[in-house]
Each structure stands twice: as C-alpha cells, then as structure tokens.
Amino acid sequence: MNQPEATVGDLGEQGILDTILPLLDSQKANLGPGDDAGALSVQGSEILVSVDTLVENQDFKLVWPSGLEHRAYDIGWKSIAQNVSDINAMGGTTTGAVVSLSLPAQTSLQWVKDFAQGMADAISSLGAKELTILGGDLGKSTEISVTTTVLGECAHGKILRNGAKPGDxxxxxxxxxxxxxxxxxxxxxxxxxxxxxxxxxxxxxxxxxxxxxxxxxxxxxxxxxxxxxxxxxxxxxxxxxxxxxxxxxxxxxxxxxxxxxxxxxxxxxxxxxxxxxxxxxxxxxxxxxxxxxxxxxxxxxxxxxxxxxxxxxxxxxxxxxxxxxxxxxxxxxx
Amino acid sequence: MNQPEATVGDLGEQGILDTILPLLDSQKANLGPGDDAGALSVQGSEILVSVDTLVENQDFKLVWPSGLEHRAYDIGWKSIAQNVSDINAMGGTTTGAVVSLSLPAQTSLQWVKDFAQGMADAISSLGAKELTILGGDLGKSTEISVTTTVLGECAHGKILRNGAKPGDxxxxxxxxxxxxxxxxxxxxxxxxxxxxxxxxxxxxxxxxxxxxxxxxxxxxxxxxxxxxxxxxxxxxxxxxxxxxxxxxxxxxxxxxxxxxxxxxxxxxxxxxxxxxxxxxxxxxxxxxxxxxxxxxxxxxxxxxxxxxxxxxxxxxxxxxxxxxxxxxxxxxxx
Structure with a gap:
C-alpha cells in the first residue's frame, strides 16, 4: 500500500499521518499530534491548540436526502462545538478561536449572517464563556469549507489518552x-x-x-x-x-x-x-x-x-x- | 448592497467582515480581528494567533497557463511562509502551528509527502526555528484546501498598524x-x-x-x-x-x-x-x-x-x- 502512486483514499487517515508526521518536527511541543489537542509552553504557561475543518458534502450536506435543508446556523454552531470539545476532552477550557471561511462567490449574505449567529450562539449556549474570536481568514472556493482553530488552557493539568489503568x-x-x-x-x-x-x-x-x-x-x-x-x-x-x-x-x-x-x-x-x-x-x-x-x-x-x-x-x-x-x-x- | 439577498461576491471581503464581526464577541482579546494577527493573554503571557487558507484554483493552480506545474512542495512551503509572515509583521516569532488539509481521495501519497517536505523546508530555510507542529486535521474534499494556524510571541511588544506618525x-x-x-x-x-x-x-x-x-x-x-x-x-x-x-x-x-x-x-x-x-x-x-x-x-x-x-x-x-x-x-x- 505504501507506494508513492498510492492515493490518500487507499491509505486512510492513519496512513497519511504516518507519511506526514516523520517529516515534521514536533519535538519542542509539550504534546504533539495524536491526542485531542496539541500543547505548547509559552513563558511557563501551557497552551492547548486544536483544529477541525467542515467541508460541504463531506461533513454536511446543504440539502439532505430526507429533504431537510442544513442551516448555515447549524454549520456555524458545529464548527464551534467540535473544536471546543477537543479542549474539553483534555480537561481544559477554550480561551480563543480563529476561523477561516472559504465560500463560493454566490453564497448569500444571509447565509454568512446565519453562520456567524450559529457560532455566537454555540459559544454562549454551550457555556464557552471564556472564548473570544481573535481573527480569521476569508477566501473564495467552489465548496463551502470552514476551519476553526481553538486555544485553551487547563487549570488542573491536561488529561491524555494514555493514562488508563487496569481496574479503572x-x-x-x-x-x-x-x-x-x-x-x-x-x-x-x-x-x-x-x-x-x-x-x-x-x-x-x-x-x-x-x-x-x-x-x-x-x-x-x-x-x-x-x-x-x-x-x-x-x-x-x-x-x-x-x-x-x-x-x-x-x-x-x-x-x-x-x-x-x-x-x-x-x-x-x-x-x-x-x-x-x-x-x-x-x-x-x-x-x-x-x-x-x-x-x-x-x-x-x-x-x-x-x-x-x-x-x-x-x-x-x-x-x-x-x-x-x-x-x-x-x-x-x- | 447590504441586502440579505446580496452575495459574498457582491460584497467583497470588507463587506463580509462588516456583517460577521458585530455578531462575534472579541472583547476579551488583547487584539481582535483586523491586524496581521490576533492576540490573547494567557496567564500573563501574550500569545499571537493567525490563520490563512490556500485553495486550489484560487490561491494556486495545479497547472498554470504557462504549462508550469505547481508543485505540492511549493504549496506546503507557501502555507508556512504566509502564516509566519503575519507573526513577523507584528514583530514576533512563530512558536507553533496546526495544519488542516482537505484533499480529494485520488490525491497521490507522493503529493502528500512533497507537501509535508515543503512545509518542513520552509520552517528551516526561512529561519522559523522555534516553530513546532502541534497537530492538525485531515479530511476529504473535491478541491485541495490547506489551512494553517500559527501561534507566536513578541519579545519586544507587538507592533500594530495604527501607530505611524507624521514625519515617520x-x-x-x-x-x-x-x-x-x-x-x-x-x-x-x-x-x-x-x-x-x-x-x-x-x-x-x-x-x-x-x-x-x-x-x-x-x-x-x-x-x-x-x-x-x-x-x-x-x-x-x-x-x-x-x-x-x-x-x-x-x-x-x-x-x-x-x-x-x-x-x-x-x-x-x-x-x-x-x-x-x-x-x-x-x-x-x-x-x-x-x-x-x-x-x-x-x-x-x-x-x-x-x-x-x-x-x-x-x-x-x-x-x-x-x-x-x-x-x-x-x-x-x-
């Protein structure tokens, strides 16, 4: 399988990661790729970082086979929800986020408003009250794609995937x-x-x-x-x-x-x-x-x-x- | 122009931002959207954050009209270069990055290897020696899209866009x-x-x-x-x-x-x-x-x-x- 002419579809996520990660240096991280979030020390404090992307027709459909339209509001909501979850899963709280939004030029302004409102409501309704939006990027594409990156911190030390013991x-x-x-x-x-x-x-x-x-x-x-x-x-x-x-x-x-x-x-x-x-x-x-x-x-x-x-x-x-x-x-x- | 039925193509970047930003809370940021990077205080230290996306046929073409093929290596290079530039532009140095990569299933493994090598070489050749890869996200799409988020810090205080004075x-x-x-x-x-x-x-x-x-x-x-x-x-x-x-x-x-x-x-x-x-x-x-x-x-x-x-x-x-x-x-x- 691991031939250069193999495709990413042949390999799956783990196969792709096994190809990329050895080329990239993660040695200075407190925690590199592989857990819910990465972690980095900044002047004695530890920062958690996580990123997730939602792509049209992969992670959501604008119209589902049931006929239900997928609201822009829900896409904004989910882009926050799945990212704050990664920080929650380390035992941390989310402090900041940046959002990159790629949109077809014919997307309506109303869609963008609903999307932003969904993000805002997820932040307040889910209880991510420390989360502040720090910036973002806007660009044109043929399919809608939303990438949200969140930063967090842990008051009680981060909880990883590798600490479970027999008897737990x-x-x-x-x-x-x-x-x-x-x-x-x-x-x-x-x-x-x-x-x-x-x-x-x-x-x-x-x-x-x-x-x-x-x-x-x-x-x-x-x-x-x-x-x-x-x-x-x-x-x-x-x-x-x-x-x-x-x-x-x-x-x-x-x-x-x-x-x-x-x-x-x-x-x-x-x-x-x-x-x-x-x-x-x-x-x-x-x-x-x-x-x-x-x-x-x-x-x-x-x-x-x-x-x-x-x-x-x-x-x-x-x-x-x-x-x-x-x-x-x-x-x-x- | 500001009617809900207007499209993002009608409005342009500033018009879209004017729609989104009032809905999102950036009050707790040291520096919210609008400069090269955002800034957030974490336990007394200031973190800089910036995000940029490269989309196929918008930010690069796999084959240019001149016949030149755009190498995956160069796309990886540029995704690092344009992001570390945002931190550089604040007077800071880049400490960490997360990368989200959306790829068509038929993308070759060799493409992914070249992409990762371009990232690695940009980090070392451009002199971003403090930059470590903290994690990422992989997903399927119909067009190639790369979103890189970088974190940085400033030893001498951040330099904004708003401080120039007559006579400078x-x-x-x-x-x-x-x-x-x-x-x-x-x-x-x-x-x-x-x-x-x-x-x-x-x-x-x-x-x-x-x-x-x-x-x-x-x-x-x-x-x-x-x-x-x-x-x-x-x-x-x-x-x-x-x-x-x-x-x-x-x-x-x-x-x-x-x-x-x-x-x-x-x-x-x-x-x-x-x-x-x-x-x-x-x-x-x-x-x-x-x-x-x-x-x-x-x-x-x-x-x-x-x-x-x-x-x-x-x-x-x-x-x-x-x-x-x-x-x-x-x-x-x-």
Whole structure:
C-alpha cells in the first residue's frame, strides 16, 4: 500500500499521518499530534491548540436526502462545538478561536449572517464563556469549507489518552449515539416534513451537537486517568484510548441499552438496531474517561464499563466479554 | 448592497467582515480581528494567533497557463511562509502551528509527502526555528484546501498598524513586486520550458515566497511605530496602515524604480510596466514599517517614503505627491 502512486483514499487517515508526521518536527511541543489537542509552553504557561475543518458534502450536506435543508446556523454552531470539545476532552477550557471561511462567490449574505449567529450562539449556549474570536481568514472556493482553530488552557493539568489503568472504571458524559442516529435519519429517504417531534430532535443532534463543556475540567479535577471525546464512535475512539494506555476495555451491554432505548423513534423510522449508533455513531462529542474508582466519578458521568489488563499484546474493546467490531466508525478517507 | 439577498461576491471581503464581526464577541482579546494577527493573554503571557487558507484554483493552480506545474512542495512551503509572515509583521516569532488539509481521495501519497517536505523546508530555510507542529486535521474534499494556524510571541511588544506618525520614515524589507511579477509570468501563455533563468526565478517568487523573518523582531526592537506585511500589494496594504494610523503616506518613485528594474526580464516577456507589480503586486510577504527617523531603520530595510499629516479627512497614499490608485491589488471576492 505504501507506494508513492498510492492515493490518500487507499491509505486512510492513519496512513497519511504516518507519511506526514516523520517529516515534521514536533519535538519542542509539550504534546504533539495524536491526542485531542496539541500543547505548547509559552513563558511557563501551557497552551492547548486544536483544529477541525467542515467541508460541504463531506461533513454536511446543504440539502439532505430526507429533504431537510442544513442551516448555515447549524454549520456555524458545529464548527464551534467540535473544536471546543477537543479542549474539553483534555480537561481544559477554550480561551480563543480563529476561523477561516472559504465560500463560493454566490453564497448569500444571509447565509454568512446565519453562520456567524450559529457560532455566537454555540459559544454562549454551550457555556464557552471564556472564548473570544481573535481573527480569521476569508477566501473564495467552489465548496463551502470552514476551519476553526481553538486555544485553551487547563487549570488542573491536561488529561491524555494514555493514562488508563487496569481496574479503572470507564464512564461517559453527554450524548451517546444521538448524532449517529440523526445522521441515519437525515440520510433516510423519508419526508422530513412528516417527522415526529422525537425524530426531529434526534436529527438535530447531528446538526447541533452539544459537547458537555464543564464535564472535562470536572473530570480532570476528580482525578481522571485518561479522557477523550467521542467524535468517531464509542468503539473506535475507546480502542484508541485502550491502545494508547496499553489496556483492554469491557463494556456492560445493560447500561448501553439504556442509551439505545432513547433512540427508538429513529430506529423504528429507519429499521436500524439502535445499539449500532451507541457503539459506532460519531459526532456527539461526548466524553469517555477512565477514573480510578466509582466514588470519584462526577455525577453527570455514567459508568459503562471497566479497564482491564491485556491478556495478549493487543488492546481489545469488548461488550460483555465479546469483541466489538472496531472496523466500523468513521474514517474521513474510507 | 447590504441586502440579505446580496452575495459574498457582491460584497467583497470588507463587506463580509462588516456583517460577521458585530455578531462575534472579541472583547476579551488583547487584539481582535483586523491586524496581521490576533492576540490573547494567557496567564500573563501574550500569545499571537493567525490563520490563512490556500485553495486550489484560487490561491494556486495545479497547472498554470504557462504549462508550469505547481508543485505540492511549493504549496506546503507557501502555507508556512504566509502564516509566519503575519507573526513577523507584528514583530514576533512563530512558536507553533496546526495544519488542516482537505484533499480529494485520488490525491497521490507522493503529493502528500512533497507537501509535508515543503512545509518542513520552509520552517528551516526561512529561519522559523522555534516553530513546532502541534497537530492538525485531515479530511476529504473535491478541491485541495490547506489551512494553517500559527501561534507566536513578541519579545519586544507587538507592533500594530495604527501607530505611524507624521514625519515617520516608511521602509520595506524583503521582496517587493517579485511575487506579483511571478504571477503574471505564470498566467502568461508563453512556454515555461523556454523561460530564461531570470524569468524562472521571478516565477518562483510567486510559488515560494520568502518573508524576511527576523526583520520583524528587529524592527520592533529598533522602535518601529507601525508595521504590517505586504500580502495584497504595497498601495492597498499601506492604505490600510495609513487609514489605521490617521496619516497619509508619500512614496519616492526613484527608490521604487530600483525595485522595478529587477523585474525587467518578466516585464519584457509579458509586456507589463514593472511599476505595476511594485505598487500593486501581492504575496511577497515583505514588511512595510514606519520608523521615527532614518537613523534607527535596520540595515535590511529600504526607506521608500514618508508619513505625513492628512490634509483632509481621508488618508492618502501618493507617489511623488500624485494619488496612487488604491482600487488595484487583491480582494479575494472581487
């Protein structure tokens, strides 16, 4: 696969990173590429930095197969939400952001206004009250593309992916599976105008994710050993946490079923097993963290499993002891 | 023009900014949108932040009308060069960067390798030795788009656009007009294979700009009153500096002609008056700064004019006392 004539589509995200990272120097970073955010020391203080891009027809569709129009407001909202989530996932708070917006020349001024209003409302509604907009870049393109970079800081030291230990309890905060169910609903060819209120709310979880800001710093203060946000799916993301920490993780299906039960309206509409969304749906930007014991887990977290010693060389993610397929979930190039 | 049904193409960059910025809160920034970089205080230290995006067919063409292929290496180089220039223009040094890369799935692995090598070489060759890569984002798109965000710091306090005073001398460091001449050459339908070495070097100034890193901090240390980088053309950018400072600026054509003379090979090939490139060509990422007097100007700067009190309400940019057309230069949406 690793021939120069291979394409980025052949390689996938990890293959591309394996190509790029050895060429670039990250030695002076406190924390280089590979976790939710990078970290740099500036005159004794540590700064967290994270970047994410939303591209038309990849990360959102202006009109979904269900007929629902994707509002500019929601795109602005999500560009803030997914970035502040990365800082939250380190146990930090977001202090500043810069935004680069590439737009087709025929984009309406109203679209731009709605986009900016969505950003502003996400900042205030999600509780990112320290976040200030520091600048940006505007340019022309044929497809809409939004790149937001956020800066943050940690009051209690940053929480990485590599600190979970056997015996830790694994807990989640925020939504789990809702955004994945919302995506299935949006892609489903049922008429959006006829959706029930419950289905509509699930679709909105995809368009307007709500990362649990505040829960990241609280988990850090409570002594979490490891933490990350769930952007690509519970199994895929906890597999990364398990691998980075050198442990295995087992989930309790009884607890996960409670998350699945909430998604019944979307499951009925689309004929999907809702556990698929709980295990493999991305983009809720909830948190998954490893705590030393149940007593310290902040109350908004739900314990869903436990970290265990690896029995062989590989880190496994299991549900009731049975291996969860790690191949599902989201890869931007597959 | 300011109707909701107006498009971003109708409004241009300033019109779009005038729409977005009132909706977003920049009050907690030390310096919000509008200068080369934004600034934020973190635990007593000041961080500079800047972001720029390069989009295929807008900021570069994979194959130019001259037949020259635009190398991935040069795109990686430029994405670093134009961003470190923004920090240089504040009198600062770049400490960290994150990169978001959106690529069509059929992009070759070799393209990605060359791109990363161009970034790495720009960091070392331009002298951005403190710059470390902190992370990034990868995603799929139909057109290549690269967004780089850089962080920096200032040892001597940041230099803004608004501090020039009547009587200041105006000086530039770095190339002036070369990248503009390079763009004309690349767009010209002459066979790139038959170019002289001199023409080839001018074309390279567009693809591989060389911001004078080090000159920004030296100007700050020397007591510059105001500074910015020349990314959209000398007249357009110094008009911004003049307006922000509440002064007018007069250039000396004799000095500017010396910069134009260096571009003779491109002028002959394309039938262009080279003073057009000196006055209106962008993307050299040289510096223009206002110093209190000639004696403090660092030696790599060339004095090209003087700041004067405004005679009326408007800030004017003149050459030998005659008004320079401010309407030329680069607007991403016009």
């Amino acid at each position: 309890v694994i807990a989640v905060a925020g939504r789990l599976g809702d955004a994945g169910a919302g995506l299935t609903v949006l892609e489903h060819r049922s008429d959006a105008n006829k959706w029930s209120r419950a289905v509509r709310r699930i679709a909105e979880a995809q368009c307007k994710p709500a990362p649990p800001l505040g829960s990241g710093p609280r988990a850090a203060e409570a002594g979490a050993h490891a933490m990350m946000d769930i952007s690509d799916g519970l199994v895929r993301d906890t597999s990364r946490l398990a691998k980075n920490s050198g442990i295995s993780i087992d989930f309790n299906s009884e607890v996960l079923k409670k998350f699945a039960a909430r998604l019944a309206p979307a499951a009925q509409l689309t004929g999907t097993d809702p556990m698929e969304w709980v295990l493999h749906g991305g983009e809720d930007f909830g948190l998954v963290a490893a705590f030393p014991n149940e007593d310290v887990v902040p109350e908004e977290f739900t314990v869903i499993g436990a970290a265990k010693a690896r029995s062989g060389r590989r880190s496994l993610v299991t549900v009731d002891g049975k291996i969860a397929t790690a191949s599902a979930g989201f890869d931007h190039f597959n | 001398v105006i000086a530039v460091a770095g190339r002036l007009g070369d990248a503009g001449a390079g763009l004309t050459v690349l767009e010209h339908r002459s066979d790139a294979n038959k170019w002289s070495r001199a023409v080839r070097r001018i074309a390279e100034a567009q693809c591989k700009p060389a911001p004078p890193l080090g000159s920004g901090p030296r100007a700050a240390e020397a007591g510059a009153h105001a500074m910015m980088d020349i990314s959209d053309g000398l007249v357009r950018d110094t008009s911004r500096l003049a307006k922000n400072s509440g002064i007018s600026i007069d250039f000396n054509s004799e000095v500017l002609k010396k910069f134009a003379a260096r571009l003779a090979p491109a002028a002959q090939l394309t039938g262009t008056d080279p003073m057009e490139w000196v006055l209106h060509g962008g993307e050299d990422f040289g510096l223009v700064a206002a110093f209190p007097n000639e004696d403090v100007v660092p030696e790599e700067f060339t004095v090209i004019g003087a700041a004067k009190a405004r005679s009326g309400r408007r800030s004017l940019v003149t050459v030998d006392g005659k008004i320079a057309t401010a309407s030329a230069g680069f607007d991403h949406f016009n």
